[in-house]
Amino acid sequence: MLNKTKTHIEEVARFHSDKADEIEAFRIKYLSKKGGIVTDLFAAFKDVPAEDKKEFGQVLNQLKDAVSAKIEELKANLKSGDTKPEGLDMTLPADGAFMGSRHPVSLVMNEISEIFTRLGYTISEGPEIEDDWHVFSALNFPPEHPARDMQDTFFIERNPEILLRTHTSSVQVRVMDGAKPPIRTISPGRVFRNEAISARAHCIFHQLEGLYIDENVSFADLKQTLLYFAEEFFGKGTQIRLRPSFFPFTEPSAEMDVSCTLCGGKGCNVCKHSGWLEVLGCGMVDPNVLQNCGIDSEKYTGFAFGLGMERLAMLKYGVHDLRLFFENDLRFLRQFR
Numbered sequence: 001m002l003n004k005t006k007t008h009i010e011e012v013a014r015f016h017s018d019k020a021d022e023i024e025a026f027r028i029k030y031l032s033k034k035g036g037i038v039t040d041l042f043a044a045f046k047d048v049p050a051e052d053k054k055e056f057g058q059v060l061n062q063l064k065d066a067v068s069a070k071i072e073e074l075k076a077n078l079k080s081g082d083t084k085p086e087g088l089d090m091t092l093p094a095d096g097a098f099m100g101s102r103h104p105v106s107l108v109m110n111e112i113s114e115i116f117t118r119l120g121y122t123i124s125e126g127p128e129i130e131d132d133w134h135v136f137s138a139l140n141f142p143p144e145h146p147a148r149d150m151q152d153t154f155f156i157e158r159n160p161e162i163l164l165r166t167h168t169s170s171v172q173v174r175v176m177d178g179a180k181p182p183i184r185t186i187s188p189g190r191v192f193r194n195e196a197i198s199a200r201a202h203c204i205f206h207q208l209e210g211l212y213i214d215e216n217v218s219f220a221d222l223k224q225t226l227l228y229f230a231e232e233f234f235g236k237g238t239q240i241r242l243r244p245s246f247f248p249f250t251e252p253s254a255e256m257d258v259s260c261t262l263c264g265g266k267g268c269n270v271c272k273h274s275g276w277l278e279v280l281g282c283g284m285v286d287p288n289v290l291q292n293c294g295i296d297s298e299k300y301t302g303f304a305f306g307l308g309m310e311r312l313a314m315l316k317y318g319v320h321d322l323r324l325f326f327e328n329d330l331r332f333l334r335q336f337r
């Protein structure tokens with residue numbers, strides 16, 4: 001019996017399995033209360049002659065411990081090899097991937113572009129580094145006009161001919177140059193002015209220029225186009241008001257106000273109790289500009305308008321400080337998702 005027990009110890013040492021049901025069968029084979037090898041050997045212990053009891057008892061305990069240790073070891077292997085560790089809930093929803101969002105100025109730019117493309121306008125672009133002709137001279141700015149002053153314009157390498165465009169009206173000149181009307185285009189883009197940065201002004205900002213040239217284009221067409229824009233952008237029922245103004249490249253010129261988006265015209269802090277908000281400049285393209293761009297001013301007329309994107313974004317989203325658009329603070333930008 002002693003030898004049989006020692007053979008079992010060797011057998012146990014050799015046993016290996018990575019299957020739960022085989023390990024359970026191994027346990028039953030040795031430890032089952034009914035017919036388990038270890039159980040039976042313990043039962044037979046009482047018949048062992050007294051002088052052999054000590055040695056047999058030791059070997060029998062060795063077998064029992066070897067079986068228990070083997071079962072534990074194999075079960076531990078089973079667990080660590082499992083692809084589903086305890087505590088991992090495969091049904092939990094995954095962490096959401098972080099989604100970026102469009103910059104509010106881009107949102108406004110896209111929205112305005114959509115409004116005007118619905119009216120048949122194309123989108124055109126021009127360079128940010130421009131020459132004097134496209135930014136000033138072709139647009140009928142007299143040589144001594146204050147807008148050319150060093151105070152307003154960033155010049156490149158002290159060459160007064162090359163500069164950063166101060167408005168997107170320069171794109172009008174590029175579009176008209178050599179083109180045959182009808183012309184219907186908008187030009188969104190970045191512009192630069194040598195201004196102190198404050199809550200209301202920045203040295204970089206964005207404009208959108210509109211231009212329509214054809215036979216018999218009238219001021220009434222301009223007014224109707226701008227009313228359509230105002231209602232699409234600020235909402236149905238928005239009213240517009242045109243005030244006489246001056247720009248070198250339009251005659252007559254006007255500035256357009258919309259009924260206050262916050263109080264609807266009753267008067268509040270945003271509209272400074274006037275009920276109106278100034279949003280853009282516009283006018284009939286000056287015949288001199290048409291001639292400068294090679295368009296017959298006897299045959300064709302046209303209108304133009306220019307609006308500031310940041311200004312519109314501020315009104316639309318209730319932003320009170322223009323600098324926020326340029327700081328790239330995620331806490332600000334994430335609000336436009």
Ligand code: DAH
Pocket residue numbers: 166167168169209210247250280281282283303304305306307
């Ligand atoms: N270029 C003007 C500015 O920067 C805005 C403007 C006014 C554009 C009237 C126009 C216009 O096309 O007709 O202030």
